[in-house]
Amino acid sequence: MNYIDLHVHSSASDGSLTPEEVVDLAKHAGLTSFALTDHDTVKGVERALNHAAKIKDIEVIPGTELSCYYNDREIHIVGLFINHKDETFLNELQKLEQARKARNEKMVQNFVDAGIPITLDELKHGNPNSVITRAHFARVLIEKGICKDKTEVFDKYLGIGCPFYLPKPKVTPEHVIRLINHAGGIAILAHPYSYKLSKTEIEHMLDDLIPVGLSGMECYYSTYDDGQMQELRNIAHEKKLLISGGSDFHGTIKPDISIGTGHGNLHIPDKLLIAIREHC
Numbered sequence: 641m642n643y644i645d646l647h648v649h650s651s652a653s654d655g656s657l658t659p660e661e662v663v664d665l666a667k668h669a670g671l672t673s674f675a676l677t678d679h680d681t682v683k684g685v686e687r688a689l690n691h692a693a694k695i696k697d698i699e700v701i702p703g704t705e706l707s708c709y710y711n712d713r714e715i716h717i718v719g720l721f722i723n724h725k726d727e728t729f730l731n732e733l734q735k736l737e738q739a740r741k742a743r744n745e746k747m748v749q750n751f752v753d754a755g756i757p758i759t760l761d762e763l764k765h766g767n768p769n770s771v772i773t774r775a776h777f778a779r780v781l782i783e784k785g786i787c788k789d790k791t792e793v794f795d796k797y798l799g800i801g802c803p804f805y806l807p808k809p810k811v812t813p814e815h816v817i818r819l820i821n822h823a824g825g826i827a828i829l830a831h832p833y834s835y836k837l838s839k840t841e842i843e844h845m846l847d848d849l850i851p852v853g854l855s856g857m858e859c860y861y862s863t864y865d866d867g868q869m870q871e872l873r874n875i876a877h878e879k880k881l882l883i884s885g886g887s888d889f890h891g892t893i894k895p896d897i898s899i900g901t902g903h904g905n906l907h908i909p910d911k912l913l914i915a916i917r918e919h920c
Contacts, residue, residue, distance in 0.1 A: 642672040642910040645900045646701065647718060647830065647858065647886020650676060652684030653771040656891030659684035660691040662899070667698040669900045672910050675701035675720055675886065680736045681771045682724035705830060706736075706816040707808050710845055713837075716830035717813060718858070719820035720884070721920050729823035737771065739809040744772045750804050756786060774798045775893050817853040826919055828856040828884045833868055839875070846879050855919060860885020862902030882916055
């Protein structure tokens with residue numbers, strides 16, 4: 641059986657590897673396909689596609705991962721098989737990027753005002769086109785010795801409700817789902833058990849999002865055990881949703897997560913792509 645990974649990040653957002661390096665790693669890991677799903681951007685997709693065409697025997701699926709709010713709770717929607725050159729889609733991403741930039745500048749200023757010197761250049765780490773996320777802040781805080789690890793960063797500084805946390809612009813799920821669908825993509829609810837919702841709450845959320853164009857759900861994920869993944873697959877079958885999944889690979893940003901296999905026991909069968917392709 642061949643395996644795939646439909647949730648992967650590169651240095652185009654908050655991963656540590658370039659799009660080309662991610663392609664090489666995916667091929668080395670024995671994957672037949674993977675989706676590049678950087679946060680709120682598709683800037684790495686063309687580079688990944690071009691490199692995959694050169695080395696062959698590895699498919700890159702154009703994708704993205706968009707943030708939005710459901711009942712004041714941040715959730716993520718993955719878009720698969722996106723037309724990454726769609727002008728409407730790119731214009732909307734640019735608006736999101738500008739809002740994110742303003743948020744990051746305010747967060748930097750809040751740290752500086754508190755006597756913790758952080759600069760945007762440090763956050764970008766030599767990649768001027770990087771989409772800065774809280775993971776970038778976490779890296780700098782750890783490098784400066786202010787925190788020992790990401791757990792401390794998010795518990796004390798950047799987690800929701802913490803002193804330096806600022807919410808993202810309140811984009812609705814309806815907006816990002818329609819945006820993905822307009823660009824020819826398939827909207828997938830990312831890592832549903834990461835939002836601290838019960839099974840019933842997830843089902844209610846799906847009932848709200850399916851009518852506006854949600855087509856699938858990640859039932860395979862690095863941090864989920866077999867029972868959780870089976871439960872999500874059961875929900876997906878009941879709701880007639882496509883089944884997707886991925887490692888949420890970020891390279892050294894999440895060093896315990898490997899592309900394709902997550903913590904070592906994740907295996908996503910390529911047969912899932914048959915149903916997803918038919919939906920395109």
